Amino acid sequence: MDILRELRESGLKVTIPRLRILQLFQEGSIKHLSADDVYKLLLAEKIDVGLATIYRVLMQFAEAGILFRRHFESGHAVFELNEGQHHDHLVCTGCGKVDEFVDEGIELRQHEIATEHGFVLHEHALSLYGTCADCTAKKVPPRKP
Ligand SMILES: [Zn+2]
Ligand SMILES: [Zn+2]
Incomplete structure (x- = not known):
């Protein structure tokens, strides 16, 4: 999947945090990530994006059909790439x-x-x-x- 194309087609502006968040899902060994997981992974790379912003970006991706939002009963919403x-x-x-x-x-x-x-x-x-x-x-x- 071409992240840049995917982002542009979704009508979302291409920003560094958006790009990096999408990359995390693409390259990650962990396929299912909560907003909190993404927050910690970005922090580890010294990318300081607030949790609320991350959640908003994830929801935008979900609305654009790039990510799926999973509703597990055991805790927070978990997101994963929509691989069809x-x-x-x-x-x-x-x-x-x-x-x-x-x-x-x-x-x-x-x-x-x-x-x-x-x-x-x-x-x-x-x-x-x-x-x-x-x-x-x-x-x-x-x-x-
Ligand atoms: Zn366990
Ligand atoms: Zn899954």
């Missing part, structure tokens, strides 16, 4: 780590269930809440989302 491919999520209630999966059986079953109820399925969001391997090893207690 559907996937579902596993969310750790201990550390907030987010994993992704796609399961054809689950996808198919959801369509069948919707059809049984007379629904035409447009989209769905499936999030599984649990404890990740790291937190299990550290004996982090399970938490209700």
Whole structure:
């Protein structure tokens, strides 16, 4: 994805913080980032952008369709690049780590269930809440989302 083109097409002005925030999502080893995560990553690079500004930029990206805003029950809104491919999520209630999966059986079953109820399925969001391997090893207690 060409960040500059993407930004221009979205009608958003190309600014250093906007560019850097988008880059974080593109190059990052972590795909799912909250405004707080972005804030800390930028601070580590000595880019001091306020949390409120970061949140506003993330929401602008979400409105422009560049990012998806995920609504996990376990805490803050989490953003990820819109790569045009559907996937579902596993969310750790201990550390907030987010994993992704796609399961054809689950996808198919959801369509069948919707059809049984007379629904035409447009989209769905499936999030599984649990404890990740790291937190299990550290004996982090399970938490209700
Ligand atoms: Zn965890
Ligand atoms: Zn995801």
